[in-house]
């Protein structure tokens with residue numbers, strides 16, 4: 001059985017304490033690899049290596065063009081190993097193979113995109129600012145932020161890591177990546193590709209391990225300049241507390257309970273397609289999943305019935321089987337959490353329209369039928385709390401105003417979607433949704449060029465796009481006084 005390694009200071013290595021934990025295939029419930037269980041001592045070694053690499057200027061001192069060359073080699077390395085990584089991601093996470101292939105392609109494109117931005121940095125003029133006094137020349141300079149501690153989740157194990165690694169490297173930062181213990185495998189391949197691309201030792205480091213044993217020591221490490229976290233609100237709070245006590249920059253990409261507003265004038269088939277994609281893509285293990293659907297009352301019964309039929313036609317199975325559109329839930333823990341949420345939904349008085357149980361013919365593996373609840377009490381936890389699984393809640397509304405009120409009545413504000421043939425209404429609703437991402441007449445398409453992040457408890461800061469690059473810079477002012485002038489405050493004439 002393959003035993004993964006940590007990657008610290010340019011070398012693949014076992015954890016100091018030598019421990020491992022199993023990687024489990026959620027379709028078979030069987031272990032298929034041993035993952036290196038890094039701990040505080042490994043994190044410390046990795047952060048110190050990243051610190052040395054940053055302080056020596058071996059990476060931040062390179063031109064953007066040279067760094068871009070490295071990033072493009074990483075992108076190519078991902079493309080060269082796409083089939084292998086996608087298969088590994090399917091085994092580790094359970095997602096259908098075409099979705100995993102899509103993720104690896106996106107990850108490669110993310111490196112290319114940030115390579116372009118790194119290159120453009122070289123021709124970016126230093127910004128000179130007129131401070132209204134000719135004796136001073138003032139400039140604003142951007143410098144890479146330093147050492148980044150990146151902590152990532154299991155739903156897009158490679159892609160969520162790359163959303164941090166690519167812009168951080170492009171900006172000239174060094175980093176330590178701590179992926180989720182539930183899905184760590186593809187990040188080891190990423191480390192191999194980065195190693196093969198010839199980055200100097202210490203620039204990128206990988207420490208796999210559990211949250212308490214590896215994540216917390218990374219969040220607490222005094223030599224990190226920034227913490228970049230994606231995961232749950234509960235862990236995000238711990239990471240933010242750690243950042244606060246060390247006064248470190250922090251970026252949080254957290255959960256969601258995103259609304260999808262469907263107006264009666266839309267094409268019902270298109271609405272059903274996007275509702276399905278919005279909640280069953282990646283098994284609903286998507287931070288931005290549109291898990292609360294609000295439907296204009298005149299369309300509500302018809303749409304619910306069509307949604308039920310379409311959901312029941314989805315092919316469920318192991319992610320590597322052809323035609324499968326819904327793989328197993330990632331882990332036993334997550335499976336049990338979702339079943340408990342379904343039970344609480346039924347107990348709340350919500351109407352179970354479809355699913356809610358293990359599909360027939362799949363006795364092993366964490367399989368679940370796509371699940372639809374309707375007429376959900378708005379105070380019920382299934383309406384309010386993130387489930388992070390293939391469970392959608394559907395409710396009716398009567399007016400645009402009511403739909404917006406229900407949509408915005410949430411602690412989260414990551415994403416939202418609106419569907420209507422009236423594009424003016426769509427634009428109006430999009431502006432009034434309190435969320436960082438709004439889709440019109442679709443749900444979930446994500447582009448590397450656009451900023452990603454949430455309002456309210458869905459997070460702080462933005463990834464992707466130019467904003468995701470700027471997030472890895474410090475801003476410095478350099479103010480120069482003309483040596484030919486004298487200040488004349490204490491010494492008259494300046495001598």
Ligand SMILES: NC(=O)c1ccc[n+]([C@@H]2O[C@H](COP(=O)([O-])OP(=O)(O)OC[C@H]3O[C@@H](n4cnc5c(N)ncnc54)[C@H](O)[C@@H]3O)[C@@H](O)[C@H]2O)c1
Pocket residue numbers: 151152153154155156160178179180181209210211212214215216217219230231232233234235236238239253254255256286287288386388414453454458459
């Ligand atoms: N907003 C986004 O872009 C986005 C994207 C993907 C996932 N998510 C969110 O992620 C969550 C699911 O991911 P998850 O279950 O892996 O989240 P999680 O919070 O359980 O774990 C995330 C990471 O934090 C680590 N961790 C756990 N305890 C820690 C601690 N005390 N200190 C430091 N690190 C610790 C874990 O090991 C893992 O690497 C969902 O809430 C989802 O919405 C958000």
Ligand SMILES: C[N+](C)(C)CC=O
Pocket residue numbers: 155156159285286287288446
């Ligand atoms: C769906 N995706 C990849 C945009 C990120 C969140 O889970």
